[in-house]
Amino acid sequence: xxxxxxxxxxxxxxxxxxxxxxxxxxxxxxxxxxxxxxxxxxxxxxxxxxxxxxxxxxxxxxxxxxxxxxxxxxxxxxxxxxxxxxxxxxxxxxxxxxxxxxxxxxxxxxxxxxxxxxxxxxxxxxxxxxxxxxxxxxxxxxxxxxxxxxxxxxxxxxxxxxxxxxxxxxxxxxxxxxxxxxxxxxxxxxxxxxxxxxxxxxxxxxxxxxxxxxxxxxxxxxxxxxxxxxxxxxxxxxxxxxxxxxxxx
Amino acid sequence: xxxxxxxxxxxxxxxxxxxxxxxxxxxxxxxxxxxxxxxxxxxxxxxxxxxxxxxxxxxxxxxxxxxxxxxxxxxxxxxxxxxxxxxxxxxxxxxxxxxxxxxxxxxxxxxxxxxxxxxxxxxxxxxxxxxxxxxxxxxxxxxxxxxxxxxxxxxxxxxxxxxxxxxxxxxxxxxxxxxxxxxxxxxxxxxxxxxxxxxxxxxxxxxxxxxxxxxxxxxxxxxxxxxxxxxxxxxxxxxxxxxxxxxxxxxxxxxxxxxxxxxxxxxxxxxxxxxxxxxxxxxxxxxxxxxxxxxxxxxxxxxxxxxxxxxxx
Numbered sequence: 001x002x003x004x005x006x007x008x009x010x011x012x013x014x015x016x017x018x019x020x021x022x023x024x025x026x027x028x029x030x031x032x033x034x035x036x037x038x039x040x041x042x043x044x045x046x047x048x049x050x051x052x053x054x055x056x057x058x059x060x061x062x063x064x065x066x067x068x069x070x071x072x073x074x075x076x077x078x079x080x081x082x083x084x085x086x087x088x089x090x091x092x093x094x095x096x097x098x099x100x101x102x103x104x105x106x107x108x109x110x111x112x113x114x115x116x117x118x119x120x121x122x123x124x125x126x127x128x129x130x131x132x133x134x135x136x137x138x139x140x141x142x143x144x145x146x147x148x149x150x151x152x153x154x155x156x157x158x159x160x161x162x163x164x165x166x167x168x169x170x171x172x173x174x175x176x177x178x179x180x181x182x183x184x185x186x187x188x189x190x191x192x193x194x195x196x197x198x199x200x201x202x203x204x205x206x207x208x209x210x211x212x213x214x215x216x217x218x219x220x221x222x223x224x225x226x227x228x229x230x231x232x233x234x235x236x237x238x239x240x241x242x243x244x245x246x247x248x249x
Numbered sequence: 250x251x252x253x254x255x256x257x258x259x260x261x262x263x264x265x266x267x268x269x270x271x272x273x274x275x276x277x278x279x280x281x282x283x284x285x286x287x288x289x290x291x292x293x294x295x296x297x298x299x300x301x302x303x304x305x306x307x308x309x310x311x312x313x314x315x316x317x318x319x320x321x322x323x324x325x326x327x328x329x330x331x332x333x334x335x336x337x338x339x340x341x342x343x344x345x346x347x348x349x350x351x352x353x354x355x356x357x358x359x360x361x362x363x364x365x366x367x368x369x370x371x372x373x374x375x376x377x378x379x380x381x382x383x384x385x386x387x388x389x390x391x392x393x394x395x396x397x398x399x400x401x402x403x404x405x406x407x408x409x410x411x412x413x414x415x416x417x418x419x420x421x422x423x424x425x426x427x428x429x430x431x432x433x434x435x436x437x438x439x440x441x442x443x444x445x446x447x448x449x450x451x452x453x454x455x456x457x458x459x460x461x462x463x464x465x466x467x468x469x470x471x472x473x474x475x476x477x478x479x480x481x482x483x484x485x486x487x488x489x490x491x492x493x494x495x496x497x498x499x500x501x502x503x504x505x506x507x508x509x510x511x512x513x514x515x516x517x518x519x520x521x522x523x524x525x526x527x528x529x530x531x532x533x534x535x536x537x538x539x540x541x542x543x544x545x546x547x548x549x550x551x552x553x554x555x556x557x558x559x560x561x562x
Binding site: 086 | 289290294295297337341345347351374375378391392394396414436438440444
Protein backbone atom coordinates (compact mmCIF):
# COMPACT_ATOMS: atom_id res chain seq x y z
CA UNK A 1 0.00 0.00 0.00
CA UNK A 2 1.33 3.45 -0.88
CA UNK A 3 1.07 5.98 1.95
CA UNK A 4 1.10 9.71 1.39
CA UNK A 5 4.69 10.92 1.19
CA UNK A 6 6.11 13.35 3.72
CA UNK A 7 9.37 15.16 3.07
CA UNK A 8 10.90 17.61 5.52
CA UNK A 9 12.97 20.72 5.01
CA UNK A 10 14.90 21.42 8.21
CA UNK A 11 15.67 25.12 8.22
CA UNK A 12 15.94 28.32 10.19
CA UNK A 13 12.75 30.26 10.85
CA UNK A 14 14.45 33.13 9.02
CA UNK A 15 15.29 31.11 5.90
CA UNK A 16 12.85 32.56 3.38
CA UNK A 17 14.23 30.42 0.55
CA UNK A 18 13.52 27.21 2.43
CA UNK A 19 10.07 28.42 3.46
CA UNK A 20 9.28 29.28 -0.15
CA UNK A 21 10.58 25.90 -1.32
CA UNK A 22 8.34 24.09 1.20
CA UNK A 23 5.32 26.14 0.15
CA UNK A 24 6.04 25.52 -3.53
CA UNK A 25 6.11 21.77 -2.98
CA UNK A 26 3.39 21.56 -0.34
CA UNK A 27 1.19 19.39 -2.54
CA UNK A 28 4.01 16.88 -2.94
CA UNK A 29 4.19 16.44 0.84
CA UNK A 30 6.98 18.87 1.72
CA UNK A 31 6.80 20.40 5.21
CA UNK A 32 9.06 22.93 6.90
CA UNK A 33 10.62 22.00 10.24
CA UNK A 34 12.25 24.76 12.28
CA UNK A 35 13.82 24.70 15.74
CA UNK A 36 10.59 26.22 17.06
CA UNK A 37 8.89 22.89 16.26
CA UNK A 38 11.07 21.15 18.83
CA UNK A 39 9.10 22.97 21.52
CA UNK A 40 5.97 20.90 20.87
CA UNK A 41 4.73 17.94 22.88
CA UNK A 42 5.26 14.59 21.17
CA UNK A 43 8.92 14.36 20.14
CA UNK A 44 10.45 11.04 21.14
CA UNK A 45 13.75 9.38 20.37
CA UNK A 46 14.64 6.19 22.18
CA UNK A 47 17.38 3.59 22.01
CA UNK A 48 18.84 0.82 24.10
CA UNK A 49 17.74 -2.73 24.80
CA UNK A 50 14.20 -1.93 23.64
CA UNK A 51 15.49 -1.04 20.17
CA UNK A 52 15.65 2.36 18.49
CA UNK A 53 12.77 4.49 17.28
CA UNK A 54 11.75 8.10 16.99
CA UNK A 55 8.71 10.28 16.54
CA UNK A 56 8.60 13.85 15.27
CA UNK A 57 5.99 16.59 15.49
CA UNK A 58 5.59 18.39 12.18
CA UNK A 59 2.82 20.87 11.40
CA UNK A 60 0.89 19.55 14.39
CA UNK A 61 1.10 15.96 13.22
CA UNK A 62 2.95 13.07 14.92
CA UNK A 63 5.23 11.26 12.49
CA UNK A 64 7.07 8.02 13.21
CA UNK A 65 10.52 7.65 11.69
CA UNK A 66 9.11 5.37 8.95
CA UNK A 67 6.55 8.03 7.99
CA UNK A 68 9.23 10.50 6.95
CA UNK A 69 10.39 9.72 3.43
CA UNK A 70 13.17 12.22 2.88
CA UNK A 71 14.82 15.24 4.47
CA UNK A 72 16.59 18.28 3.10
CA UNK A 73 18.73 19.95 5.78
CA UNK A 74 19.30 23.67 5.36
CA UNK A 75 20.20 24.47 8.96
CA UNK A 76 23.86 24.59 9.98
CA UNK A 77 22.94 24.62 13.67
CA UNK A 78 20.43 25.93 16.17
CA UNK A 79 21.20 29.28 17.73
CA UNK A 80 19.42 31.23 20.43
CA UNK A 81 17.93 33.72 17.95
CA UNK A 82 15.66 30.91 16.74
CA UNK A 83 14.08 30.63 20.16
CA UNK A 84 12.27 33.84 21.16
CA UNK A 85 9.64 31.72 22.93
CA UNK A 86 12.24 30.41 25.41
CA UNK A 87 13.20 32.46 28.51
CA UNK A 88 16.16 34.64 27.58
CA UNK A 89 18.44 33.14 30.23
CA UNK A 90 17.85 29.61 28.93
CA UNK A 91 18.10 30.22 25.18
CA UNK A 92 21.77 29.38 24.74
CA UNK A 93 21.37 26.14 26.67
CA UNK A 94 18.17 25.15 24.89
CA UNK A 95 19.76 25.91 21.52
CA UNK A 96 22.68 23.58 22.35
CA UNK A 97 20.25 20.88 23.49
CA UNK A 98 18.12 21.14 20.35
CA UNK A 99 21.22 21.09 18.16
CA UNK A 100 22.49 17.97 19.90
CA UNK A 101 19.10 16.34 19.56
CA UNK A 102 18.78 17.14 15.85
CA UNK A 103 22.28 15.78 15.18
CA UNK A 104 21.33 12.41 16.68
CA UNK A 105 17.82 12.32 15.20
CA UNK A 106 18.88 13.23 11.65
CA UNK A 107 21.77 10.75 11.85
CA UNK A 108 19.47 7.87 12.72
CA UNK A 109 16.55 8.56 10.37
CA UNK A 110 16.21 5.62 7.97
CA UNK A 111 15.16 7.82 5.01
CA UNK A 112 17.47 9.73 2.62
CA UNK A 113 18.83 12.93 4.19
CA UNK A 114 20.37 15.66 2.03
CA UNK A 115 22.85 16.21 3.59
CA UNK A 116 23.31 13.80 6.47
CA UNK A 117 24.60 15.91 9.39
CA UNK A 118 28.10 15.92 10.83
CA UNK A 119 28.90 16.88 14.42
CA UNK A 120 30.05 20.32 13.21
CA UNK A 121 27.10 21.08 10.95
CA UNK A 122 23.53 19.81 10.67
CA UNK A 123 23.69 20.30 6.87
CA UNK A 124 26.66 18.06 6.24
CA UNK A 125 30.32 18.79 5.84
CA UNK A 126 31.12 22.22 7.20
CA UNK A 127 34.55 23.13 5.96
CA UNK A 128 36.04 26.58 5.73
CA UNK A 129 37.36 27.65 2.36
CA UNK A 130 40.90 26.67 3.37
CA UNK A 131 39.74 23.16 4.26
CA UNK A 132 38.00 22.75 0.89
CA UNK A 133 41.12 24.06 -0.87
CA UNK A 134 43.33 21.64 1.04
CA UNK A 135 41.02 18.72 0.21
CA UNK A 136 40.90 19.73 -3.46
CA UNK A 137 44.68 20.03 -3.56
CA UNK A 138 45.06 16.53 -2.15
CA UNK A 139 42.82 15.25 -4.95
CA UNK A 140 45.06 16.82 -7.57
CA UNK A 141 42.54 19.55 -8.46
CA UNK A 142 44.22 22.86 -9.38
CA UNK A 143 43.87 25.33 -6.50
CA UNK A 144 44.64 28.91 -5.64
CA UNK A 145 46.41 29.20 -2.27
CA UNK A 146 44.41 30.95 0.46
CA UNK A 147 46.18 33.28 2.85
CA UNK A 148 44.94 34.12 6.32
CA UNK A 149 46.42 36.78 8.58
CA UNK A 150 45.08 37.61 12.03
CA UNK A 151 46.39 40.51 14.03
CA UNK A 152 44.66 42.97 16.33
CA UNK A 153 44.52 45.86 13.91
CA UNK A 154 43.40 43.67 11.02
CA UNK A 155 41.22 41.21 12.90
CA UNK A 156 38.48 40.67 10.35
CA UNK A 157 38.58 37.41 8.52
CA UNK A 158 39.50 37.98 4.89
CA UNK A 159 36.87 36.94 2.38
CA UNK A 160 37.73 35.42 -0.95
CA UNK A 161 37.38 38.02 -3.65
CA UNK A 162 34.42 37.36 -5.92
CA UNK A 163 35.52 35.92 -9.23
CA UNK A 164 33.20 36.91 -12.04
CA UNK A 165 33.02 34.40 -14.83
CA UNK A 166 33.43 31.47 -12.46
CA UNK A 167 31.62 28.20 -12.93
CA UNK A 168 29.56 26.39 -10.36
CA UNK A 169 29.00 22.65 -10.56
CA UNK A 170 26.01 21.53 -8.50
CA UNK A 171 25.86 17.86 -7.59
CA UNK A 172 23.01 15.92 -6.08
CA UNK A 173 23.99 12.35 -5.39
CA UNK A 174 25.70 11.23 -8.61
CA UNK A 175 23.81 13.68 -10.79
CA UNK A 176 25.24 16.92 -12.14
CA UNK A 177 22.88 19.86 -12.73
CA UNK A 178 23.51 22.18 -15.63
CA UNK A 179 26.28 22.42 -18.19
CA UNK A 180 29.91 22.30 -17.24
CA UNK A 181 33.12 20.86 -18.58
CA UNK A 182 33.27 17.09 -17.95
CA UNK A 183 36.62 17.40 -16.17
CA UNK A 184 35.23 19.97 -13.73
CA UNK A 185 32.24 17.72 -13.08
CA UNK A 186 34.54 14.77 -12.39
CA UNK A 187 36.65 16.88 -10.04
CA UNK A 188 33.56 18.14 -8.25
CA UNK A 189 32.34 14.56 -7.83
CA UNK A 190 35.67 13.51 -6.34
CA UNK A 191 35.52 16.40 -3.91
CA UNK A 192 31.94 15.60 -2.87
CA UNK A 193 32.93 11.99 -2.37
CA UNK A 194 35.94 12.98 -0.24
CA UNK A 195 33.70 15.20 1.85
CA UNK A 196 31.01 12.53 2.16
CA UNK A 197 28.43 15.02 0.96
CA UNK A 198 25.57 14.25 -1.45
CA UNK A 199 24.36 17.76 -2.18
CA UNK A 200 27.14 20.21 -2.96
CA UNK A 201 27.84 23.29 -5.07
CA UNK A 202 31.47 23.45 -6.19
CA UNK A 203 32.86 26.66 -7.59
CA UNK A 204 35.74 26.92 -10.05
CA UNK A 205 37.52 30.07 -11.22
CA UNK A 206 36.43 29.53 -14.82
CA UNK A 207 34.55 27.22 -17.18
CA UNK A 208 37.51 25.60 -18.92
CA UNK A 209 39.22 22.36 -17.92
CA UNK A 210 42.12 23.13 -15.63
CA UNK A 211 40.30 26.01 -13.95
CA UNK A 212 41.28 26.36 -10.32
CA UNK A 213 38.95 25.28 -7.54
CA UNK A 214 37.68 28.23 -5.48
CA UNK A 215 35.21 27.02 -2.85
CA UNK A 216 32.33 24.66 -2.14
CA UNK A 217 29.12 24.79 -0.11
CA UNK A 218 26.63 22.22 1.15
CA UNK A 219 23.87 24.80 0.57
CA UNK A 220 23.25 24.95 -3.19
CA UNK A 221 20.64 27.49 -4.25
CA UNK A 222 17.27 25.69 -4.02
CA UNK A 223 15.53 28.87 -5.20
CA UNK A 224 16.84 27.86 -8.62
CA UNK A 225 14.01 25.89 -10.28
CA UNK A 226 16.34 23.28 -11.78
CA UNK A 227 18.08 22.63 -8.49
CA UNK A 228 14.83 22.66 -6.50
CA UNK A 229 13.20 20.20 -8.89
CA UNK A 230 16.27 17.95 -8.77
CA UNK A 231 16.02 17.84 -4.98
CA UNK A 232 12.41 16.73 -5.20
CA UNK A 233 13.21 14.12 -7.86
CA UNK A 234 16.04 12.78 -5.72
CA UNK A 235 13.85 12.43 -2.64
CA UNK A 236 10.86 10.99 -4.53
CA UNK A 237 13.04 8.53 -6.48
CA UNK A 238 14.74 7.38 -3.30
CA UNK A 239 11.33 6.84 -1.70
CA UNK A 240 10.05 4.88 -4.69
CA UNK A 241 13.19 2.75 -4.71
CA UNK A 242 12.82 2.00 -0.99
CA UNK A 243 9.15 1.07 -1.46
CA UNK A 244 10.00 -1.27 -4.32
CA UNK A 245 12.73 -3.02 -2.37
CA UNK A 246 10.42 -3.36 0.63
CA UNK A 247 7.70 -4.86 -1.56
CA UNK A 248 10.21 -7.21 -3.20
CA UNK A 249 11.37 -8.32 0.23
CA UNK B 250 58.61 21.68 18.01
CA UNK B 251 55.51 20.95 20.08
CA UNK B 252 52.80 23.59 20.22
CA UNK B 253 50.67 24.04 23.33
CA UNK B 254 47.53 26.16 22.92
CA UNK B 255 45.53 27.23 25.94
CA UNK B 256 46.03 28.82 29.33
CA UNK B 257 49.06 27.98 31.43
CA UNK B 258 46.94 28.08 34.58
CA UNK B 259 44.88 25.23 33.11
CA UNK B 260 46.27 22.30 35.09
CA UNK B 261 46.28 19.62 32.32
CA UNK B 262 48.13 22.00 29.98
CA UNK B 263 50.59 22.97 32.71
CA UNK B 264 51.28 19.32 33.62
CA UNK B 265 51.83 18.32 30.00
CA UNK B 266 54.16 21.29 29.48
CA UNK B 267 56.16 20.33 32.58
CA UNK B 268 56.34 16.69 31.43
CA UNK B 269 57.55 17.82 28.00
CA UNK B 270 60.22 19.99 29.59
CA UNK B 271 61.37 17.12 31.82
CA UNK B 272 61.82 15.03 28.69
CA UNK B 273 63.78 17.75 26.93
CA UNK B 274 61.19 18.57 24.26
CA UNK B 275 61.15 21.93 22.55
CA UNK B 276 57.81 23.66 23.11
CA UNK B 277 56.02 26.81 22.04
CA UNK B 278 53.09 28.04 24.14
CA UNK B 279 50.27 29.92 22.42
CA UNK B 280 49.19 31.44 25.72
CA UNK B 281 45.63 32.70 25.46
CA UNK B 282 46.22 35.28 28.16
CA UNK B 283 48.32 37.11 25.54
CA UNK B 284 45.64 37.08 22.86
CA UNK B 285 46.07 40.76 22.01
CA UNK B 286 49.79 40.25 21.37
CA UNK B 287 49.26 37.20 19.18
CA UNK B 288 49.57 37.27 15.38
CA UNK B 289 48.74 34.36 13.12
CA UNK B 290 49.78 34.33 9.48
CA UNK B 291 49.55 31.26 7.27
CA UNK B 292 48.83 30.11 3.75
CA UNK B 293 46.96 26.99 2.69
CA UNK B 294 47.88 25.55 -0.65
CA UNK B 295 49.62 22.30 -1.47
CA UNK B 296 50.80 22.45 2.14
CA UNK B 297 50.24 24.68 5.17
CA UNK B 298 52.93 27.24 5.93
CA UNK B 299 53.07 30.22 8.22
CA UNK B 300 54.04 31.67 11.55
CA UNK B 301 52.48 32.19 14.95
CA UNK B 302 53.81 35.11 16.91
CA UNK B 303 53.11 35.69 20.61
CA UNK B 304 54.71 38.93 21.78
CA UNK B 305 58.38 38.70 20.83
CA UNK B 306 58.35 34.91 20.33
CA UNK B 307 57.78 33.41 16.89
CA UNK B 308 56.93 29.85 15.91
CA UNK B 309 57.43 28.52 12.38
CA UNK B 310 54.25 26.47 12.03
CA UNK B 311 55.78 24.16 9.43
CA UNK B 312 58.21 22.94 12.13
CA UNK B 313 55.44 21.89 14.50
CA UNK B 314 55.37 18.10 14.77
CA UNK B 315 52.66 17.85 17.43
CA UNK B 316 50.17 20.04 19.23
CA UNK B 317 48.30 19.75 22.53
CA UNK B 318 45.28 22.02 22.46
CA UNK B 319 42.92 22.97 25.28
CA UNK B 320 41.68 26.39 24.19
CA UNK B 321 39.10 28.46 26.01
CA UNK B 322 36.95 31.06 24.27
CA UNK B 323 39.53 33.85 23.88
CA UNK B 324 36.79 36.51 23.78
CA UNK B 325 35.82 35.61 27.35
CA UNK B 326 39.41 35.97 28.53
CA UNK B 327 39.72 39.59 27.43
CA UNK B 328 39.86 42.16 30.20
CA UNK B 329 39.78 45.94 29.99
CA UNK B 330 37.58 48.71 28.70
CA UNK B 331 38.18 47.82 25.06
CA UNK B 332 37.07 44.21 25.50
CA UNK B 333 33.33 44.58 24.99
CA UNK B 334 31.44 42.49 22.47
CA UNK B 335 32.04 43.70 18.92
CA UNK B 336 35.20 45.64 19.77
CA UNK B 337 38.40 45.27 17.74
CA UNK B 338 39.91 43.14 20.52
CA UNK B 339 36.77 40.95 20.59
CA UNK B 340 36.84 40.43 16.83
CA UNK B 341 40.57 39.73 16.96
CA UNK B 342 40.09 37.09 19.68
CA UNK B 343 37.32 35.48 17.64
CA UNK B 344 39.40 35.48 14.45
CA UNK B 345 42.42 34.12 16.29
CA UNK B 346 40.47 31.20 17.76
CA UNK B 347 39.00 30.46 14.34
CA UNK B 348 42.40 30.72 12.64
CA UNK B 349 44.22 28.49 15.11
CA UNK B 350 41.43 25.92 15.14
CA UNK B 351 41.57 25.93 11.32
CA UNK B 352 45.34 25.45 11.38
CA UNK B 353 44.94 22.57 13.86
CA UNK B 354 42.54 20.85 11.44
CA UNK B 355 44.87 21.25 8.47
CA UNK B 356 48.35 20.70 9.85
CA UNK B 357 49.99 17.34 9.17
CA UNK B 358 51.28 17.47 12.75
CA UNK B 359 49.78 15.14 15.33
CA UNK B 360 47.06 17.09 17.18
CA UNK B 361 45.62 16.11 20.55
CA UNK B 362 42.76 16.33 19.68
CA UNK B 363 41.42 17.69 16.39
CA UNK B 364 38.15 19.65 16.62
CA UNK B 365 36.53 17.44 14.01
CA UNK B 366 37.01 14.44 16.30
CA UNK B 367 36.04 16.34 19.45
CA UNK B 368 32.78 17.59 17.96
CA UNK B 369 31.03 14.23 18.41
CA UNK B 370 30.94 14.87 22.15
CA UNK B 371 28.57 17.81 21.58
CA UNK B 372 25.67 15.33 21.33
CA UNK B 373 25.46 12.50 23.84
CA UNK B 374 22.97 10.40 21.86
CA UNK B 375 25.11 10.84 18.73
CA UNK B 376 28.16 9.70 20.68
CA UNK B 377 26.14 6.79 22.10
CA UNK B 378 25.89 5.44 18.54
CA UNK B 379 29.68 5.35 18.35
CA UNK B 380 29.92 3.82 21.82
CA UNK B 381 27.53 0.99 20.96
CA UNK B 382 29.54 0.20 17.84
CA UNK B 383 32.62 -0.40 19.96
CA UNK B 384 30.88 -3.09 22.01
CA UNK B 385 29.96 -1.28 25.22
CA UNK B 386 26.45 -1.24 26.62
CA UNK B 387 24.58 2.08 26.75
CA UNK B 388 21.64 2.66 29.10
CA UNK B 389 18.08 2.55 27.83
CA UNK B 390 17.48 6.16 26.81
CA UNK B 391 14.47 8.33 26.02
CA UNK B 392 14.74 11.89 24.71
CA UNK B 393 11.35 13.49 24.66
CA UNK B 394 9.15 16.58 24.84
CA UNK B 395 6.24 14.46 26.06
CA UNK B 396 5.69 14.44 29.85
CA UNK B 397 3.47 11.35 29.57
CA UNK B 398 6.18 9.43 27.70
CA UNK B 399 8.71 10.44 30.37
CA UNK B 400 6.35 9.22 33.11
CA UNK B 401 5.88 5.91 31.29
CA UNK B 402 9.66 5.47 30.86
CA UNK B 403 10.14 6.23 34.56
CA UNK B 404 7.51 3.70 35.57
CA UNK B 405 9.01 1.09 33.25
CA UNK B 406 12.56 1.47 34.60
CA UNK B 407 11.91 2.28 38.24
CA UNK B 408 14.94 4.50 38.75
CA UNK B 409 15.78 7.05 36.10
CA UNK B 410 18.35 9.83 35.71
CA UNK B 411 18.13 12.94 33.56
CA UNK B 412 21.03 14.75 31.95
CA UNK B 413 21.72 17.18 29.15
CA UNK B 414 21.61 16.03 25.53
CA UNK B 415 24.54 18.31 24.67
CA UNK B 416 27.82 18.80 26.49
CA UNK B 417 26.48 21.95 28.17
CA UNK B 418 25.52 21.86 31.91
CA UNK B 419 26.29 18.17 31.88
CA UNK B 420 25.28 17.13 35.39
CA UNK B 421 23.56 13.81 35.99
CA UNK B 422 20.62 13.87 38.45
CA UNK B 423 18.23 11.22 39.62
CA UNK B 424 14.56 11.83 38.82
CA UNK B 425 12.73 12.13 42.13
CA UNK B 426 9.01 12.40 43.02
CA UNK B 427 9.46 16.12 43.78
CA UNK B 428 10.46 16.63 40.12
CA UNK B 429 7.10 15.38 38.87
CA UNK B 430 5.57 18.88 38.80
CA UNK B 431 8.42 20.10 36.60
CA UNK B 432 8.00 17.37 34.00
CA UNK B 433 5.55 19.60 32.12
CA UNK B 434 8.50 21.89 31.29
CA UNK B 435 10.07 19.29 28.99
CA UNK B 436 7.56 20.27 26.29
CA UNK B 437 9.83 23.25 25.54
CA UNK B 438 12.95 21.26 24.78
CA UNK B 439 13.80 17.60 24.16
CA UNK B 440 15.06 16.23 27.48
CA UNK B 441 17.14 13.11 28.02
CA UNK B 442 16.18 10.39 30.50
CA UNK B 443 18.16 7.23 31.09
CA UNK B 444 17.53 4.05 33.02
CA UNK B 445 19.69 4.12 36.15
CA UNK B 446 22.51 1.62 35.93
CA UNK B 447 23.73 0.37 39.32
CA UNK B 448 27.43 -0.32 39.73
CA UNK B 449 30.84 1.17 40.21
CA UNK B 450 32.20 4.02 38.11
CA UNK B 451 35.51 3.53 36.36
CA UNK B 452 37.18 6.40 34.56
CA UNK B 453 39.57 5.32 31.84
CA UNK B 454 42.12 7.54 30.15
CA UNK B 455 43.35 6.29 26.82
CA UNK B 456 46.59 7.85 25.60
CA UNK B 457 47.51 6.32 22.26
CA UNK B 458 47.64 2.63 23.15
CA UNK B 459 48.14 3.21 26.89
CA UNK B 460 45.19 2.70 29.21
CA UNK B 461 44.92 4.14 32.72
CA UNK B 462 41.89 3.08 34.73
CA UNK B 463 40.65 4.61 37.94
CA UNK B 464 37.89 3.19 40.16
CA UNK B 465 35.62 5.75 41.75
CA UNK B 466 33.87 5.05 45.02
CA UNK B 467 31.02 7.48 45.60
CA UNK B 468 27.37 7.51 46.63
CA UNK B 469 26.58 10.57 44.49
CA UNK B 470 24.55 10.34 41.26
CA UNK B 471 27.35 12.28 39.57
CA UNK B 472 30.61 11.79 41.47
CA UNK B 473 32.10 14.93 39.91
CA UNK B 474 29.63 16.98 41.92
CA UNK B 475 29.55 14.77 45.02
CA UNK B 476 30.23 17.70 47.34
CA UNK B 477 26.97 19.35 46.25
CA UNK B 478 25.11 16.26 47.37
CA UNK B 479 27.07 16.05 50.61
CA UNK B 480 28.67 12.83 49.41
CA UNK B 481 32.32 11.74 49.36
CA UNK B 482 34.38 10.43 46.50
CA UNK B 483 37.44 8.20 46.64
CA UNK B 484 39.66 7.25 43.71
CA UNK B 485 41.98 4.29 43.36
CA UNK B 486 43.93 2.66 40.52
CA UNK B 487 42.09 -0.15 38.80
CA UNK B 488 43.10 -2.88 36.37
CA UNK B 489 40.63 -3.37 33.55
CA UNK B 490 39.96 -6.82 32.09
CA UNK B 491 41.99 -7.11 28.87
CA UNK B 492 38.95 -7.20 26.59
CA UNK B 493 37.51 -4.09 28.22
CA UNK B 494 40.82 -2.23 27.84
CA UNK B 495 40.91 -3.25 24.19
CA UNK B 496 37.39 -1.91 23.70
CA UNK B 497 38.45 1.40 25.23
CA UNK B 498 41.34 1.76 22.78
CA UNK B 499 39.05 0.72 19.93
CA UNK B 500 36.50 3.34 20.99
CA UNK B 501 39.12 6.09 21.14
CA UNK B 502 40.35 5.12 17.67
CA UNK B 503 36.79 4.97 16.30
CA UNK B 504 36.08 8.47 17.56
CA UNK B 505 39.37 9.77 16.16
CA UNK B 506 40.71 10.69 19.60
CA UNK B 507 44.38 10.21 20.50
CA UNK B 508 43.65 11.05 24.13
CA UNK B 509 40.25 10.31 25.62
CA UNK B 510 38.57 10.17 29.03
CA UNK B 511 36.04 7.34 28.98
CA UNK B 512 33.32 7.06 31.62
CA UNK B 513 32.42 3.44 32.35
CA UNK B 514 30.28 1.69 34.93
CA UNK B 515 30.77 -1.92 35.95
CA UNK B 516 27.50 -3.52 37.04
CA UNK B 517 27.31 -6.18 39.77
CA UNK B 518 27.01 -8.84 37.03
CA UNK B 519 30.23 -7.60 35.37
CA UNK B 520 28.57 -5.87 32.45
CA UNK B 521 30.34 -2.74 31.21
CA UNK B 522 28.33 0.36 30.35
CA UNK B 523 29.85 3.43 28.74
CA UNK B 524 28.26 6.83 29.27
CA UNK B 525 30.57 9.26 27.55
CA UNK B 526 33.89 9.79 25.84
CA UNK B 527 35.47 13.07 26.88
CA UNK B 528 37.65 14.40 24.05
CA UNK B 529 39.55 16.92 26.17
CA UNK B 530 39.81 15.22 29.53
CA UNK B 531 40.81 17.18 32.59
CA UNK B 532 42.93 14.25 33.76
CA UNK B 533 44.69 15.95 36.67
CA UNK B 534 42.00 15.04 39.23
CA UNK B 535 42.40 11.35 38.40
CA UNK B 536 46.17 11.53 38.17
CA UNK B 537 46.34 13.02 41.67
CA UNK B 538 44.05 10.30 43.00
CA UNK B 539 45.91 7.38 41.41
CA UNK B 540 49.46 8.57 40.68
CA UNK B 541 48.95 7.36 37.12
CA UNK B 542 51.56 9.11 34.90
CA UNK B 543 48.99 10.40 32.39
CA UNK B 544 50.86 13.66 31.79
CA UNK B 545 54.04 11.72 31.03
CA UNK B 546 52.18 9.45 28.59
CA UNK B 547 50.67 12.42 26.75
CA UNK B 548 54.09 14.07 26.55
CA UNK B 549 55.56 10.82 25.15
CA UNK B 550 52.80 10.63 22.57
CA UNK B 551 53.52 14.19 21.46
CA UNK B 552 57.29 13.67 21.38
CA UNK B 553 57.01 10.43 19.42
CA UNK B 554 54.54 11.92 16.95
CA UNK B 555 55.24 10.90 13.41
CA UNK B 556 54.52 13.45 10.74
CA UNK B 557 51.06 12.32 9.81
CA UNK B 558 49.25 13.49 6.77
CA UNK B 559 46.20 15.68 7.32
CA UNK B 560 43.05 13.79 8.17
CA UNK B 561 40.92 15.24 5.40
CA UNK B 562 42.25 13.30 2.45
